[in-house]
Amino acid sequence: MYRLAPSISAALSLLAALGLACRASAQEPKSDELIPPVAIYKVDPSHPSELYDRGIEGEAIIIANVDVFGTVIDPVVDRATHDEFGLAALLAASEWIFEPATKNGVPQAVRVKIPFTFKIAFEHKLNVEMGREVFKEIDVPVTPSFELEQAPMPKFIPAFDEFYPEAFLNTGKSAAVSVEFIVNPDGNVINPRIVSISTPGFEEAAMRAVAHIQYNTIRVQGQPVHVSIMMPIQFSP
Template identity: 75%
Template sequence: MIHLTRRQLQFASSSILAIAAPFLHAEETSENEIIPPTAIYKVDPSHPDELYSRGVEGEAIIIASIDRTGTVIEPIVDRASHEEFGLSAMIAASEWIFEPATKNGVPIPISVKIPFNFEIAFEHKLNVEMGREVFQELDVPVIPSFELDKAPEARHIPLFDEFYPEELENTGKTSAVSLEFIINPEGNVINPRIVSISTPGFEEAAMRAISHIRYKPVRFEGQPSYVSMMMPLQFSP
């Protein structure tokens, strides 16, 4: 099963060209100009199902021999963070087509390294982390919390600073974030979104933090209900 819309697979032809030179199958001299190959048709690798379901990201680097017609010949895995990533990347690389490398204007065979990054959308990673579908499509009425007789009561509120982004540690940065979200009939937070933020870089941390809040189930007119709320968060190191 291929998840092309939800799985972000990134690679750059500039990276291919940058590392092509050390793998040339031709003698180089200052008088002989070798122009590396250029990818003119690319195929994205599929994110292996089992790794995707676990929210596992990774990378793979493929060594590909390119013949005089620009066809990839017998690609092999140089390295991969998971064996499955290597296999998926190798299959994809075998379907690439290149403008062949040339030496003094004449096509030549050459070998290149092609990097592939297997990345997953934050929404899916959060679903995996929480063990439930945090982001959902709703086709039911949602009651604004201000229409309730009293505000929803939280059963558990985590320490928000525990979600401070690792990449921002030791920067001293702080952020005030305002979020909107929905409490479902089980008391779980779903569909969080950022309304405003004072310092960029805390968006994912804020949505992770708010998703860990648990509420007592809300009833409206005697019925279990979906309720929308807004809440400010403050992050400090």
């Protein structure tokens, strides 16, 4: 059996130790690396009532200091699409709590940007757009259109392509959509819902389009009724 000379064995042991040390050093974070703060408690801002009632969406960015305890200090509005959004975001940001930033394991005070987005549900936006309740609860019977002696005919149908989604402009995408909705005694379309769709992304456009359809009052035995109708819609670029 051959044995390595003591000097060679020692040299190899040293190289192995250096290799392990290098790998460990590569895996450890740099000693001067700043680990940013992490929000551990968030408060969502309230959508300003006036802007909500008008269906207005927007955003705001708050700049603030986060101290060594993770507390938000001296928040200010960096920018906001509306002053009301800025104020709402400011109030929300002041209540956030962070796990503080650290360097070498020591907490550090840092300055951060906190973005906020103010979104509104599509149903409310469509109600605002139409100036009436498009989506509402109904506690009366609804008659399926196929039970009528004659299918209801709209007195007004918009050009559906006018509602083609802006996000799909210049994409060449088209869509076939089946929409079910209810015609109320005023002849207005309410509660549209998607039954089937060939291309995702056209759902809101389809519901917005049928909301503009108008009918004459539909009557059964002389009485105005709610009637459910299924309608196919085609969108083309």
